Amino acid sequence: MSCSSSSSGSEDEDEGFDSYRKGGYHAVRVGDSFAGGLYIAQRKLGWGQFSTVWLAYDTRSSKYVALKIQKSAPQFSQAAAHEIEVLSAITEGDPANVKCVVRLVDHFKHAGPNGQHPCMVLEFLGDSLLQLIKYNRYKGLELNRVREICKCILTGLDYLHRELGLIHTDLKLENILLYSTINPTKDPTRSGMTPILARPEGNPNGGATINIIEKKLKQRARRAVARISERRASMGGFAAPPKPSRRLDGIDLRCKVVDFGSACWADKLLAEEIQTRQYRAPEVILQSGYSFPADIWSFACIAFELATGEMMFTPKSGQGFSEDEDHLALMMELLGKMPRKIATSGARSKDYFDRYGDLKRIRRLKYRPLDRFLVDKFNFSDTDALEFAKFLCPLLDFEPDRRPTAQQCLQHPWLNVENLTQDEVKSASSVEKMSVGMTNLQIKVGKR
Template sequence: MSCSSSSGSEEDDEGFDSYRKGGYHAVRIGDQFAGGRYIAQRKLGWGQFSTVWLAYDTTNSSYVALKIQKSAAQFVQAALHEIDVLSYIAKGDPSNSKYVVQLIDHFKHAGPNGQHLCMVLEFLGDSLLRLIKYNHYKCLPLNKVREMCKYILTGLDYLHRELGIIHTDLKPENILLVSTIDAAKDPFKSGQSPILERPEGGINGGVTSLIEKRLRRRAKRAVAKISEKRSSMGVAGDEQKSTRNIDGIDMRCKIVDFGNACWADKQFAEEIQTRQYRAPEVILQSGYSFSVDMWSFACIAFELATGDMLFTPKGGQGFSEDEDHLALMMELLGKMPRKVSTLPLPNVFLE
């Protein structure tokens, strides 16, 4: 999910039925939090556990990302864990120079669906997934890829070597540019005045905005179909297929979303990582450490440089998704060292 998408989904919406007891908190533009300190401006994204909002910090006259967790007990526990990790990260980086998202504040907010833990994070821009899509899944210039990799590795070095933290879910959605691709959407650069009170008669935010969002999406699909039809008739031209000019985009980026992070000496889950970025030792259940983040990083670097995922495994008749994933890895890298696996694998898999 992204912070500023921090950790908001890139796709669709969170659905009406999750706004209930134990679920999301319905937010409207102009709603106040933490005794009026933070005022909701617009929705940035959502995740399985939370929604994320752009908010105006009236104390510091600044914009922040407000992450509002679902209220059920398991989500509260998850938020407490994330706050612990983020607090530890912030404590070790007072100058905010390590390219990892900064936690600014956290508090509880009571609503009709229960009590929600809220995190206030620095506002960041679009995810690397959004950048890849913006560039029409074409290869990004290698000098830009190197620049982004430098920032990601700076963040990983800080997490691993200085703090002993494993992220466990590194992927393009969880790395955010420091500013938005479109400057007009950046609250700092756009020059727009903050909303300080709820608009009269507005239907912004929360559940009601989902109706508008779905209508907009339906209209977009209709336009896309027309464009597709015109393209097949040879009318669309080359602009749609060519890469975008990304020279003016700030390539600085930060690692976000620590909901699944763990300390190297205190791990919680055996199965970690999003499928396409999952390391072989995780698939083989042979124990894991910092190297799993490095595997995910390498997959991301490949994706930035080519526009394609390095591994996209699929299950089929007679073989599982795990087996296909391992086979794809071996096609690229050769057989697995025997020490990697604690599972009884056929010799065809092993050196």
């Protein structure tokens, strides 16, 4: 879970209070001050594996910020030092604040009973795109809204890749935050919240554990209600046609890329296995080397999810095959057979493919091109499906070097559709229909 500067925080289990020990989290109470009184804790925003994040009031600028307080054990301190290095480069390279990437305001160390905690002060941002999808009841967003969000993400990626040489390595809905909260009352500035400048009277020393049983019961009740709602929503099978949603009217869809805890410089890779499972690129699964195109693959998965409300790939292990092999099979069913030279080029290729480039344990695939999938399952119009597939398919090329760069994606006609005349759109659609028709003839249809 990302909690870089999100207002939404985690809706799952809490961080576990046994983690508030030597080397672990720092217990924070409302009104606690940091950096010699410069930042005052207001409320908890969320938590992650390495840190908790608090809304804080910056007494110097009179603005609200997100205060990320890292666990104190040495490995977490090293991770924080790396993230601070990356965020500093990002912020210094974007003085005008136009690159759609989160900004680092300050950093310092805070001494507490559990050790020295590295702290990062980040600009306060709103809800994640995952929260937006949930708010929209897991329905696809109107395509013009998807375009708006995609332009922001690609602007951020272009800056990271081309100007800084950084690979994010963990792009997903949780790691893209809106500029502001969906609910105005949760935004401290828009809601006119009065900052807390001192610890409230009667706040006991055990502030971290106060009312914990009541809080957990409420969380469980909320989750139970949410599960029932989701189950009812899914009983209808296929999704309803995407319709303009009045729910999103008035919401600022500008967004920023956040969470650089696992980001790396392209010339200094940190890990072999990167990316959250559903957004993982084939070259990462096969261990054939990765670079900027891995982020582009994840971006395409995000764009699909925004437009449909569902993840593009949700692999599961089965009888006789692994989650990785199912993931590769799902990719090929939607995108066509993986070229043999790509399928056999990775350190782990022999685990999944035979020497002919066929999967060893999942033998019969049911191919369905992306545009037909969008029409059949999500009720896209033929034109919308063709145009969207035309934008996405090059980003999902099995050969990483053939994927367009973020800069090239920003120039694509689908993202700039308002600049095209209706005749140009119709012309592009007819050409694409011919092209997709030819592609379909080349694909064998079997049954998985």
